[in-house]
Amino acid sequence: MNTVFSNSDYIKRNADKETNGQPEFSPMDPPDAYKPPSLLQVPYEEYYPFLKHLIDEHKIILLEIHKFESTLLEIRKEGINKVRNKNLSDFFRFLDEVIVLHNLKEERILFPLLHDRLLDRGEKSNTAIPETAIDMLENDHIKIMQLATLAFTLLGIASRLTDPTSRAVLSDMAVGQGNSLVELLRLHIFREDNVVFGLAHKYLSKEEFTEMELKMKKYFSIIL
Numbered sequence: 001m002n003t004v005f006s007n008s009d010y011i012k013r014n015a016d017k018e019t020n021g022q023p024e025f026s027p028m029d030p031p032d033a034y035k036p037p038s039l040l041q042v043p044y045e046e047y048y049p050f051l052k053h054l055i056d057e058h059k060i061i062l063l064e065i066h067k068f069e070s071t072l073l074e075i076r077k078e079g080i081n082k083v084r085n086k087n088l089s090d091f092f093r094f095l096d097e098v099i100v101l102h103n104l105k106e107e108r109i110l111f112p113l114l115h116d117r118l119l120d121r122g123e124k125s126n127t128a129i130p131e132t133a134i135d136m137l138e139n140d141h142i143k144i145m146q147l148a149t150l151a152f153t154l155l156g157i158a159s160r161l162t163d164p165t166s167r168a169v170l171s172d173m174a175v176g177q178g179n180s181l182v183e184l185l186r187l188h189i190f191r192e193d194n195v196v197f198g199l200a201h202k203y204l205s206k207e208e209f210t211e212m213e214l215k216m217k218k219y220f221s222i223i224l
Contacts, residue, residue, distance in 0.1 A: 041198060048212075049213060050216065053105075057098070058192070060098070061099060065182055068182060069179070092148065092152050100145075101220075103144075105220060106137070107141070109216065110212065111134045113204065114200050118203070121203060123199070133195065134196075137188065140191075143184060144181065144188065151180075155174040158174050
């Protein structure tokens, strides 16, 4: 046992390790989620129409997220009323009609091709089943719907409770889940706009984006 420790000083080994000039992050001090080590920002004008369409939808989604967040703050301070309850209903209807459709466009058209291209380019994990940034985004889509369902259910129950204490406790829980949904949506959009769409612009060809535009018309009756 003493030999093991004397020949394998973790702290010294970590200090001596070569990093080729690249920053190395510790689990105790990870990079900021909104400041990843590598950003692939591309000017909006240089994107192909398909990616511009997704970015334009992101701008609309962010506006609705801001309204939803403001409503949650009002509920936390003053409770639920008819106006705030309607604002909540409007957001969840928007999520069901717009955000879900937006995610579907990405999953059916962009993600499969880009996932394969990232694998080909070596932009993947070293796990038994290699993962790419696309796996993370698809997991985000699942988590978004899980959080939305939980927040919607809790808010719906809270709005119907007559006991003030129970109503306040459940409302606080619901607002917490709603805020988690807001943060995940914002982070997800940031990852797409600042990293993944840049990878798509870099690795996919003009012909492939033209094919995506045709699929938009075929699958969603949208001409870009």
